[in-house]
Amino acid sequence: MASERRLALIGFGTIARDIHARLGGEGFGFACLLRPGSPSRASLPAGIAALDSLAELLAWRPDLVVEAAGHAAVAETLPQVLAAGIPALPASTGALADDALLLRLAEAAQKGDARLIVPSGAVGGLDYLAALRETQDAEIRYTSRKPPAAWRPELAASGLAEKAAQAEIVLYEGSAREAAKLYPKNLNVGLTIALAVGHDRLSVRIVSDPAAAGNTHEIEATSALGTARMSFVNLPSPANPKTSALTAASLTAAIRRQFDRIAI
Known part of the structure; x- marks a missing residue:
């Protein structure tokens, strides 16, 4: 990897913080865009x-901009970044559920x-799923299964907090686009899969599952090319159980691929 690469973080x-900790010793120069008064x-x-x-x-002219500040930051910053000729890597891929924003x-x-650059985030297998995009009969189902702690505000608002401690609850079933709008902080993965295979x-x-060992992502795909079942059980971030x-x-791997001479 060449030295003197300039990486700008948004948020x-x-x-x-984790990205900086992972890449801090690899010859990157870092800058961070923060809103006024940010703690x-x-x-x-x-x-x-x-x-x-x-x-x-x-003006700092980064080689890559990484958004890690939420859906609003994608709309507020990345169109200008891209128009200036700077590649961008959004963490908040759920923002791309907005067709108008995606077009912009x-x-x-x-x-x-x-x-x-749309990262794979918390799952793998996107290359397989993208290969199904042109397969007419392909059907894909994605299940996001997380402990009740990850859904605490939603469960409290619906009066299901007590029940959720005892049994699994299906909070939503439907399209990826609507799921990303209803649960913007939890459904980046669903939107990323939708971009790979097509929303339809x-x-x-x-x-919400009290027996879930971690943040679980289950993908089932059926098509004329075959079937696939993938399950990813990821531990939640200690600092943020929704992530x-x-x-x-x-994201760190995607950053490295952007600069590596041999990209996998």
Whole structure:
């Protein structure tokens, strides 16, 4: 990997901190865009340049921008980043459920001759699923199964918190697009799968399960090419139970692929 690569982070929460910890010794220069008054500013590690505006980020001329600040940040920053010719890697892939935003990003990438890189996040097998996109009869079901702690606000709002401690509850079953809108902090994986296979071929189930050993992602695919069943049981991030600890590791791998001479 070449030295002097400039990596700009948008936000400095759990995911961005983990990425910096993993890549800090690999010759990257880091900058971080933070909103005014962000509590993360005081804890920003030495050696990371603090940026106050998108204009400052663009002037810093990073080789890659990694969004790790939530769905709103994707819409507010990445169109300008891509239009400026800078590739972007969003952690909040659920934001791409918005067709209008996805079109804006595609047009910006075309204008800037840049790439929007959608990471695999907390699952694998996206290469297999993408291969099914042109298979007419392909049917894919994705189940997100997490402990009740990951769904605490949703369970409390629906009056199901007590029941959820005793038995599994199906919170949602339907399209990936609607699931990402209803559960924006939990369904990045579902949206990523939908982008790989096409929205019309994917159904989504969201399950609160007290017996779940961790954040579990189950994918079932059936087509004329064969069948596949994949299950990923990821431990939640200690700092944020809604996020798999694997997410930052996956983003780190995507960053390395962007710069490695041999990419896998």
